[in-house]
Every structure is written in structure tokens, then in C-alpha cells.
Amino acid sequence: MALRAALARFSAAKKRGTRAGGGRCEDGFRQETVASNLQRLTAAIKRQKQKGAWPKALALLSAAARKGEERDLVAFTAAADVCARGSAWKAALAVLKELRSEGLAPDLVLWCALGSACSAAAQWRRALHLSLQAVREECLAPNAFSFGSAMSACSRASQWDKVLSLLEEAQSLGLANSFTFSSAITALANSADSESGWGRALCLWEEAQNAEMGNVVTFNATLTALERASQWHRACELLDSGGIRPDEVSYSSVATACARWHLWERSLALLSSCLVRPTLGGQSCLVRAMGHARAWEQALHHWNSNGLRGSEVSASTAWALEVAGLTPELRTFASSSGRKELTLLDFVQRRAPRGQLHAVLNEVRHFARKEWLKLAAGAKASVLRAVLRPGDAVLELGCFVGFSALLAAQRLRQLGGGGKVVSCELNPVSAMVARALIAWAGADDEVEVRVGLASDWIASGQLGRPDVVILDHRGSRYHEDLNALEPHLGKGARVLADNVLSPGAPLFLSFVDGRYDVTVHEVPEFRRKGRLDWMLLCAPLHRHARQSAAPAPPEFRELSAEVDRLCWRSSSAKVYGGDWQELQEQLEPVLRRFADARGWTSALSPRTNIRSPPSPGTRLWLQFSIVGRCKVSIAAEATCVEARPTLIRVAAAAANGAAHVRTESQASHALQQLEDARGAAQGAGGVLVLQYVTRPGRHEAMGQASYLAPARLKRNLEESWISAWASRNHGGAGSSDLLDSERTAVEDS
Ligand SMILES: C[S@@+](CC[C@H](N)C(=O)[O-])C[C@H]1O[C@@H](n2cnc3c(N)ncnc32)[C@H](O)[C@@H]1O
Numbered sequence: 108m109a110l111r112a113a114l115a116r117f118s119a120a121k122k123r124g125t126r127a128g129g130g131r132c133e134d135g136f137r138q139e140t141v142a143s144n145l146q147r148l149t150a151a152i153k154r155q156k157q158k159g160a161w162p163k164a165l166a167l168l169s170a171a172a173r174k175g176e177e178r179d180l181v182a183f184t185a186a187a188d189v190c191a192r193g194s195a196w197k198a199a200l201a202v203l204k205e206l207r208s209e210g211l212a213p214d215l216v217l218w219c220a221l222g223s224a225c226s227a228a229a230q231w232r233r234a235l236h237l238s239l240q241a242v243r244e245e246c247l248a249p250n251a252f253s254f255g256s257a258m259s260a261c262s263r264a265s266q267w268d269k270v271l272s273l274l275e276e277a278q279s280l281g282l283a284n285s286f287t288f289s290s291a292i293t294a295l296a297n298s299a300d301s302e303s304g305w306g307r308a309l310c311l312w313e314e315a316q317n318a319e320m321g322n323v324v325t326f327n328a329t330l331t332a333l334e335r336a337s338q339w340h341r342a343c344e345l346l347d348s349g350g351i352r353p354d355e356v357s358y359s360s361v362a363t364a365c366a367r368w369h370l371w372e373r374s375l376a377l378l379s380s381c382l383v384r385p386t387l388g389g390q391s392c393l394v395r396a397m398g399h400a401r402a403w404e405q406a407l408h409h410w411n412s413n414g415l416r417g418s419e420v421s422a423s424t425a426w427a428l429e430v431a432g433l434t435p436e437l438r439t440f441a442s443s444s445g446r447k448e449l450t451l452l453d454f455v456q457r458r459a460p461r462g463q464l465h466a467v468l469n470e471v472r473h474f475a476r477k478e479w480l481k482l483a484a485g486a487k488a489s490v491l492r493a494v495l496r497p498g499d500a501v502l503e504l505g506c507f508v509g510f511s512a513l514l515a516a517q518r519l520r521q522l523g524g525g526g527k528v529v530s531c532e533l534n535p536v537s538a539m540v541a542r543a544l545i546a547w548a549g550a551d552d553e554v555e556v557r558v559g560l561a562s563d564w565i566a567s568g569q570l571g572r573p574d575v576v577i578l579d580h581r582g583s584r585y586h587e588d589l590n591a592l593e594p595h596l597g598k599g600a601r602v603l604a605d606n607v608l609s610p611g612a613p614l615f616l617s618f619v620d621g622r623y624d625v626t627v628h629e630v631p632e633f634r635r636k637g638r639l640d641w642m643l644l645c646a647p648l649h650r651h652a653r654q655s656a657a658p659a660p661p662e663f664r665e666l667s668a669e670v671d672r673l674c675w676r677s678s679s680a681k682v683y684g685g686d687w688q689e690l691q692e693q694l695e696p697v698l699r700r701f702a703d704a705r706g707w708t709s710a711l712s713p714r715t716n717i718r719s720p721p722s723p724g725t726r727l728w729l730q731f732s733i734v735g736r737c738k739v740s741i742a743a744e745a746t747c748v749e750a751r752p753t754l755i756r757v758a759a760a761a762a763n764g765a766a767h768v769r770t771e772s773q774a775s776h777a778l779q780q781l782e783d784a785r786g787a788a789q790g791a792g793g794v795l796v797l798q799y800v801t802r803p804g805r806h807e808a809m810g811q812a813s814y815l816a817p818a819r820l821k822r823n824l825e826e827s828w829i830s831a832w833a834s835r836n837h838g839g840a841g842s843s844d845l846l847d848s849e850r851t852a853v854e855d856s
Pocket of ligand 1: 481482483484504505506507508509510511512531532533534537559560561562579580581584
């Protein structure tokens, strides 16, 4: 509005100037400058949208304010749009605040942008409020777009009941359109109950058609609902019904529906009749269907003749060959990404002597200290090692470059040899590097890497009967893949799931409840200062004690969708640290409550055989760094509160301990004490599970000091000491204003 007013003033001034003989008056010149500054500012902000670079957009707004330049509703709306693209809902709300402080009032377009920002960040309640309620509070009337935006937010969060009631409301207000119908049908397609939702989706599609509100987007949403519910014949019928001209998405959905039933010939015919290039997802499904039918020649031909090199279809093609017993040259299927993995291979081969497994592992760790790699190293490696028993058949989902697979092989050797590790990896470059490293380490008899989706390998029935399953691929898939694996699990099987707390696997946590005996190991994340993670060790309960899997709570589904979204986004674009932190702050209390209520969090040390456990009440000298939220180093006297053959649990007072470590000499003194404690623990032949108490009676995060090597201990201690100092002096992260992390990011940018 302000921009429109400015432009109106500008053109009036211009007209006056023309009538006065063509010369510009001073006021006209000023108006022109204002208008052109505004245009420039808005254009600069809009340029950030593609990358979702919201800190830059906010910085541009701030810079304009600093220079005393005018900012109007259009510029603020553009900034909110960029925030929506970057899923930065807090930043979007900051834009609203700033707009109001300028004396401007938001319009419907801005409310929709704010709603979209919340929707993109899986904040569906906020999105609903901003798109509809807040609009009404401002005495504005929501339009069809407001409803569509609210519905798509609820749909993304799997709130399908809410979506359907919003559709009814929109219909009663005469505001339903193709967008609202598409949102409702998409919600049904995404519903956990898609098996029964497809009928409802078809009805809505007919309703939309009758009201002349059906378009290709609504049509495709209906096809997707049918595809997800495995209704391939109904999907084919709808495609042929002639109501709408199908596009590449329509063909790909139906082809995917057929491919799910391994009807690859039908799927191929559909994709071939599509005039535009079918989606990569559809082609990937087709090639996988060919793989399941062992039609590897057709898979290879399709991949070759459709120019699919370097695309996501490559992994499926490589899998189709491997599952048929062939060993394709993985380099052919590798895309250009994977520079880091190839550099790692070169690094290790230059430094570790061939055939020395131990040296290879060390060099991978060494490399990971310079360039971050997503490895289960450090304390996680100790948990992994402790789970293994002599002769175990290990199945790992998520091999990456083979670090944890090699660790498992090393442990099996230490346990007397025998056993085997099979590890699945989706990415051909990572799988290729893993194979090369395994061969270099001389462990190719013990470790086998399979390229392709874990679910495809499980469905192929070629993974044997594992004793130990390591889940380290994609948190949102753990429960489905484990469910498919269950019939193949050996007696006394153990399942070790990594990354359950960070980035998080809420659906898995819900899946194992009542079906597995669960222990949570809380461990520091490798090379991620201050971040704790959970490794879950799960043993299947006896058939009679086992409950059938209950549907996950809605909150868990929402959180899982958000974790997936951030992980997905981080593979192709920058995800700001604040976004991860915010997600973690939402996720952690929910998962902790769930695990605490079931008594899973009383961490059990996986190491067994403590020869002479101290009796309860014994005093032990301890020091350890708490790498959780509090970020304090502790040098403390502790009391043994429990001792079992597998565990020594101690309690220490954090406040006392923290006070000890203020100077460097105190830090080194504390380090010495920690070394003593470590020695004491090892002397007893066991593992210390350390607890600290922040409030009397309240036990929180645990660390496992005796797992840590002295050099690492020293680093941890010093780092934690510094951060403890920083948080004491600067107020700490926990108490910060809602928008602090965004502000910092803006300043950084
Ligand atoms: C965290 S890394 C694994 C790290 C490895 N376990 C280690 O500690 O050395 C996860 C890997 O899983 C792979 N992945 C993701 N989804 C997958 C799937 N559905 N099937 C197989 N591998 C998958 C990714 O490509 C990635 O390399």
C-alpha cells in the first residue's frame, strides 16, 4: 500500500512537473528516488527467494532502515516470502513485528506468506492461526488462498481431519477452489490411513469435477492417493477416463503404482506413452520393479537410453544389476557428487599400509577431524563394539564409506573371528569408496557392501538371518525397514539404531514400544560439539509378550516429517544451525518424556564383566564434560549409587564440580582427576556411566568417560570449559530471546 501510495505521489509529481514545462520539481525528484529505492530493495529481496536466503533478505531490510530509506508493505511481504522459502518461521514473524513498528498493517498477501513460512517449517498450528484466525482478528476476510495455505500446512503435518473440516468450511463460505480440493486430496494421500483414504479421495475428485474445480493438480493428487494405497488398476482407470489431459506427473504416478506391484511392463508402457519426460521418481520405481523381476537388461537399457546417468535412477539401476548377481562397475553409476568420499579414499590409501584394518580406521578418523563425515565414531563406536558377540552375522543399513562396517569387522576379529558384516548403501559413490576401503583394509572376506535401497534388499530376501541389525540410514524409515526385516531376524537378535535423538527417529521409538526390550544409550555425537544423541539397543520381546505395532502419536508423525524435511533440504541446500537447534528443542523433550515414561533412559552400559564392582555408597573421584545443554565441565567427587555386573552408576553434584574448573590450571587438575577415575573404572573391568544432578532428585544426561581416549578427554574438557565460561559470561543459550538465533545469523551474514 505504501509503495502504491508512493508510486501515486510520484506519478502525480511527474505530471505536475510536465505541465510546468518539463522540469522536475524537488519534491518530484524525492518521490522518484524513494520509489526507485523501494523497487531496488524489493527486487534485491526477491532475488534471495530462489535460495531461501532469509538472513540476507532480513539484512537488506535492516540495511535500508539504517540508511533511513523507506520500506513498504511490498518489501516486507517479499522478505516474508523468502523466509517461507527458507522455512524460517521465526524470521517471518520478525518481519511482521518490524512491519508493525513501522506503522504499517499487514494485508492478506502478507498473512498468507507468514502462514506459508510456518507451514514450511511444520508449524501447522501457527500456520492455521496466521492464515485464518489472525486474518479475522484484523477484520479481514480470508480468501480461497488463505484456506488453501492453512489446509496445505495441516496436510503436511498429516492433520487430515483438520484438512477435511477446513474444506467443508471453505465450501460453506463459497471459497473452495481447485487449490483447496488438491490440498484435501493430498492430505488423504499422505494419511497414515491411505488404505481407506483413497475412496474418499476419489469422491472429492468427483465433487471437484462436478463443481468445475478439478484441474491437473487435483487429478494428480487423486492419482497419488490411489498409488499410495496400491490401487494400481483404479489409477489406470482414472488415467484413461479422459476427464483431464494427463501430464508427466500423472503418468509417473500411475507407472509407480504399477511398479509397486512389480508390473514393470505396464509401467514401462505408461512412461513410454508420456510425451514429456517422466519424473525421476517414476523412472526409479520402474527400474526397481525391473530389478525385482530380475529384468536387469531392460533396467540397464532404460537407464542408458533415457540419459539417466548421474540421476537418482542410477542407484536403482546398479541395484537391479547387483540383485541379479552381477557386479557392475559402480563408477559408471556414480554422479558427480562424492568429491569428499573420493578424497577420503585417496587420503587413506596414501597413509595407511595396505591390509591394516586398524590403520585404515585411524586414518578415516583422522580425515574426519578435518572434514566432517557422518560416522558412528567416538563414543558411538564403543556402543557398537559392545553390542557384538563372537560369530555374529551383522546387517547394517546405511554403510556410507564403510567405517562402522569395518569397526564391526575389527570387533568380530577381536572376539575370535567368524561372523560377517553385510552393509547396504544407497549412494553408488559411497558404496564404491566403502568397497575400496574394505579391500584396502584386507577385510573383503568379512564385509560385503550392497548398493541400493535397504528396503529393496530386504524385499529381495538376500540378506540372510542377521543376529545384529544396525540402523544408520534414514531415521524416518527405520520402523518400516525393521518391520520388513522382522521375519528374517535370528534368535536373540539385537537391533542397534543410531541417530534416534539427533536428527531423530520418533516413529521408530514409537514402533519399538511394547515390541522390543529397549535401552537408550546417550552418547556425544562424533565431532559435533555439545550435541548428544541416542543409540537405541532393542531386543525383540518374546512372541507372547509382544504387542502389535500401534499407530504413532500425531506429534511423532509431525516431528518425523520435519526431521525428514530438514535432512532432505540439507542434502541440496544450506540449512541454518538455528533450524536444527529449533527442531532439536521441539523433539528432545517429547522423546525424553516418552522414553522416561517407559524407563528406557536409565542407560545400561553395554560392556559386561565388571570384576569387582564398588559397593553402593563408595566415593569415586570423577570428572567429565557434559556435552548436553548445560555445557559445563565437572570435576567432582561422586558416590557410587548402583553397581551391577554390567554397570557402575554414580551421582555427582554439578554445581560443586562446575565451580572447580575456572582456570586453565584447574582444568588440567580436573583432567588428572578424570584420568584417575577412568583408571579406577577400567581397573574394575567395567564402564562408568556418569550422571550429574542439576537439581536435587533430578538425574539427567550421562557420559561414558572410560570410553574416551586421553587426548579426546583433554580436548572435551577444554572445549567444555571454554563454553561453560562463555555461557556464564554471556548468559547462556537457553535463556535467549525467541529470535536470537536468527538475529545472530543475520549479523553473521
Ligand atoms: C549416517 S550414514 C552411515 C554412516 C555409517 N554407518 C558409519 O557410521 O560409518 C547414512 C548413509 O545411509 C545411506 N542411506 C540413506 N537412505 C538409505 C536407504 N534407504 N538405503 C540404504 N542406504 C541409505 C546414505 O546414503 C548414507 O551414506
